[in-house]
Amino acid sequence: MAAAPEQIADDHWLYRRLAVHNIRQSDGSVHYNAFMRNADPRGRKKEPDPDVSVDLARLTTPEQSLAAAGRPDQGIGAIQAGLPRSLAPGQIDVVHTPVLEPPERRNLAHASIRGNEGAGALDRCTLMAEGMSKSVLIYPAGSPWRRETGGMAAQTDDPGT
């Protein structure tokens, strides 16, 4: 049975997995590399990711989001959908894109931040990272900022999970 995509409002929170190398060592903030991808499928590199995978917070939890990806040691950062939309109105959108197949990858919370490309895309990556830095819910294992390691865990907003 197909899962109908849901509307995502500007105040809905989104989760993004964070690896230890997405966190700056100097201050624990999220680096803009969290919003870049490995290579453009059309052969051009250096593009910020125009289709950033996230999870819709109201359909999952930070822990479930990590477990579903098989990455329990990674971290979770959160931003509201209105942030990326505000950076390029009419160009960037956040859409619900549930993953149904294969069964082992099923993720009904999956959503996508689409359209961050063209002039200013790298700067928009930094602005999304700055926003996410205010709401790092779980720091990745190995980060000195992770609470469990006794590091200086940053204060976070309430992402309204």
Added chain:
Amino acid sequence: MTRRKRRTESPLVAEAERADLNGVVSPASALPDATRERLAELGKLEADWDSYGALRLAPRALAAAEAIIDQVVARTGEQGAPRDIMPIADGGVALEWRSPRLELALNACSEGGWTSLLIERGEGERRATERYDLSDAEALALIFRVVGADDA
């Protein structure tokens, strides 16, 4: 986004390759220990380090990053070392410098050349400038604008 053109040779990388770096941190350079250790750490990253399919860091990007930091440190001392050194999913290396009013992100691209993002902050103002396909000299000039800025 500006279309990139392939670079054939970078003086900094050529210098590194002559020193037999091949992407591995040179023991002969004057890098601060923390910088040297960070570059070595990043050079060991496996593919998919971000779980979204990141590539391994390109030896060329690592060598370029080391070489340009070495040049800056040689002129300014350890205060010229970047504040953060981060991997980029496409195999590049991101270097960051900050002064009270300037933030510079400089990406050593995996196939050569540099991409930059300079953020200037003033009274309630923020201006960002992205540049692509920078030469080594252009990248160095940006670094010294931040490191050597009056308010640094």
